Amino acid sequence: MKERILVIAEHHKGHIVPTTYEAITFALELNSLARAKVLVMILGKSVNGMANMLAETTGLDVLGLEGDHLEFYNAEQYKHAIEHAIGNINPLYxxxxxxxxxxxxAPGLAVRLNASCITAVEGIKPNGGKLSFVRSMYGGKIQAEIIPELKKSIITLLPGAWKARERYPDKKGSVQIKDVHRGVSISRTFSVKESEEESLNLDDADVIVAAGRGIGTEENLHLVKDLAKIFNKSAIGASKAVCDLGWLGYKYQIGMTGRTVSPRLYIACGISGSSQHISGMKDSQTVVSINLDPNAAIFNVSNYCIVEDVTTFIPVLLEEYKNFVEA
Amino acid sequence: MRILVCVKQVIDGQAPVVIDETGAWVKHGNISPFRMNRYDEFALEEALRIKEKFNDVTIDTISFGPPRVSSTIRKAMEMGANEGIHILTDEDSFVTPFEVASAIASYAKTNTYEIILAGAMSEDDMNSQVGQLIAELLHRPCATLVMHQEIREGGKELYVEREIEAGRRECLYLTLPAVLTIQSGINTPRYPSLSNALRARKAQILTIEAKDLNIPEKRERLTGLSYPEVSSKGTFIEGTQKEKAKKLLGILHEKSLI
Structure with missing residues (x-):
């Protein structure tokens, strides 16, 4: 059995999703610790082009699994295809x-392959000949180190925790494409709907002022909007909690399942800083956070931390700004 | 139709979390504010909406944990669940998603549930695993991060939209029985009605000892807990509100941001 570290690539509309390269970086780091070759697996209706591109860019071997039923991601079909394609490969990770x-x-595949499963991993630590995987709990207030007990492990990586490499070995990896049969159809994915909300130009904003649950009420949103107005090329954003409450639409959501942003300045107003939110904004050049809880996780990724109630602090800040402009 | 909703009791997000003296787990004081995981509130509300739309729907709610979690099961019954099931453990300790899912699957396999619902993740452990694991253990299809569901074909099929990146939605059909994990924001969870609250107060909760369920060994082991390192770059701006505001404006001006 060939021991391997497997990376499952993700793609959308014929393009590799950028976080796949972060997973490859992680796999290469594991490779230097666990000494097994990295193999990238890509599943889809027609993956030859992407598979060759991956092999060329990364120098890694790529296994493409093709079938009409793999046009869209579907958990049942992916588990079936991966389980059967693994064949004589022994994937350690x-x-x-x-x-x-x-x-x-990940979780269902882990049960099927009799593997440990650790999700939303942010770091690796050698631990007495084994590897432990670091992940956040309690909205980022605690970090846990977890060791898999089984021989195989399935690991999901928090987006943004590893950086995609800029350079790879100057060679092309091998490419193999296999046809796979359809599994039992108890689940069938047939389309992907685009977002109905028009997208905001959060990507172009130099400054993003983001609202969290700490703003207290929907009526207080004007504070965040007023604060954004003092900057050029600014936009407002929100934590998932604020979007869930219906205070702002989901197009404003920053973090996992929302937008990833990297403005020159990010001002987090009343945002506690779950790892899901942080993964969407931590590459901002300067982060200012205002939060009443001095232990809020957002402060761990902030350059400037202000322990205050946003609802009383922003009015003072706006007042001082007026004095500042006049001076 | 029978629906099972998995609920978890979590410590309120605003409350401080402290690692215990042995470093093995977090400390929950008697005064810690516990409540239902918000994602599970959305899952329960979705079940209640199915019940309102179709005849003959009963909703059971199940939770895994120490004696304290019974208050969350009762809360679910106050919101409108018919029955409560408590898989009772001795104490607060690190539990893996696989253990919880194995316990719930073991209970659910002898009871015919057409739909099993869970929150997309728990606010404390943030694993996003239990629903998918239950589905696999029971050989049922599963959709996660569900933002819309509709029962079709006279109860044979479930049409589901799941939230993926950038506000896109994957559309799929699942053959019932199936498992869904519900994304927050799918609905607005209700407050308990007075009649349900009174009924729930008197209702019996079925208690099953976790040790009687043959739960398999842990597949992941917790080896350490720590507080995240506060990155050295962070500066706490001190003073009165006015002083803090002035200092912040000074910094932003220096960086040519204003």
Whole structure:
């Protein structure tokens, strides 16, 4: 049995999703610790082009699994295809990103392959000849180190925790494409709907002022909007909690299942900073956070931390700004 | 039709979380504010909406944990669940999603549930695993991060939309029986009605000892807990509100941001 570290690539409309390269970075780091070759697996209706591109860019071997039934991601079909394609490969680790696809696929695949499953991993630590995987709990207030007990492990990686490499070995990996049969159809994915809300230009904003549950009420949203107005090229954003409450539409959501942003300045107003939110904004150049809880996880990724109630602090800040402009 | 809703009791997100003296787990004081995991509230509400739409729907709610979690089961019954099931463990300790899912699957396999619902994740452990694991253990199809569901074909099929990146939705059909994990924001969970609250107060909760369920060994082991390192780059701005505001504006001006 060939021992391998497997990466499951993710793609959308014929393009590899960028976080796949983060999973590859992670797999290469595992490779230096666990000494097994990295193999990238890509599943879809027609993956030859993407498989060759991956092999060329990364220098890694790529296995493509093709079938008409794999046009869209579907947990049942993916589990079936992966289980059968593994054949004589012994995957010590199967790595994927903790995206809507990764978190959907990983646990069930782990049961099927008799593997340990650790999700939303942010770090690796050698631990007495074994590897432990670091992940956040309690909205980022606690970090846990977890060791898999079984021989195989499925790991999902928090987006943004590893950086995609800029350079790879200057060679092309091998590409193999296999046809796979359809599994039992107890689940059938037939389309992907685009977002109905028009997208905001959060990507182009130099400054993003984001609202969290700490703003207290929907009426207080104007504070965040007023604060955004003092900056050029600014936009407002929100934590998932605020979107769930219906205070702002989901197009404003920053973090997992929302947008990933990296503005020059990010001001987090009353956002506690779950790892899901942080993964969407931590590459911002400067982060200012205002939160009443001095232990809020958002402060761990902030350059400037202000322990205050946003609802009373922003009015003072706006008042001082007026004085500042006049001076 | 029978629906099972998995609920978890979590510590309120605003409450401080402290690692215990042995470093093995977190400490929950008697005064810790516990409540239902918000994602599970959305799952329960979705079950209640199915019940309102179709005849002959009963909703059972199940939770795994120490004696304290019974208050969350009762809360679910106050919201409108018919029966409560408590898989009772001795104490607060690290539990893996696989153990919880194995216990619930073991209970559910002898009871015919057409739909099993769970929250997309728990606010404390944030694993996003239990629903998918139950589905696999029971050989049922599963959709996660569900933002819309409709029962079709006279109860044979479930049409589901799941939320994926950038607000897109994957559309799929699942053959019933099936498992769904519900994304927050799918609905607005209700407050308990007075009549349900009175009924729930008197209702019996079926208690099953976890040790009687043949739960398999842990597949993942917790070896350490720590507080995240506060990155050294962070500066706490001190002073009165006015002083803090002035200092912040000074910093932003220096960086040419204003």
């Amino acid at each position: 199967i790595c994927m990103t903790h995206t809507a696809m990764g978190l959907d696929l």
